[in-house]
């Protein structure tokens with residue numbers, strides 16, 4: 001887990017978002033991300049689905065598992081985040097849109113928010 005003595009990697013999201021955006025017009029032969037953009041949204045969603053399943057399986061293994069299994073969960077989650085970022089980028093969105101939404105929700109109890117919803 002990240003502690004105050006470990007490096008802050010948050011800027012990597014800004015840098016990665018810029019790379020993902022540039023890859024929209026790059027050659028699919030030279031870039032995995034460009035190949036995903038080239039194949040289109042359905043292929044990207046297929047990858048997000050695959051990585052979701054792999055993350056769920058890794059989480060089950062990690063629950064009572066070894067340190068290696070916990071690290072495998074971290075790696076699978078990174079794959080899921082990465083492919084989710086490609087999905088957002090393909091649709092003209094990025095991590096900042098998601099962070100803004102999380103910031104908007106910050107400190108609002110999920111129970112309180114649900115109770116305040118107007119019945120449909």
Ligand SMILES: N=c1c2ncn([C@@H]3O[C@H](COP(=O)(O)OP(=O)(O)OP(=O)(O)O)[C@@H](O)[C@H]3O)c2ncn1[C@@H]1O[C@H](COP(=O)(O)O)[C@@H](O)[C@H]1O
Pocket residue numbers: 016019023030031032033034078079082
């Ligand atoms: N963070 C990542 C990253 N994480 C995972 N992957 C790739 O995601 C792919 C998924 O692996 P899988 O085994 O699930 O898929 P696969 O079986 O190889 O592929 P499919 O046949 O299923 O499509 C692998 O090729 C990984 O290398 C990534 N590829 C790229 N990045 C970042 O994106 C940048 C741009 O990458 P390129 O566009 O390839 O230059 C890189 O510099 C990195 O910063």
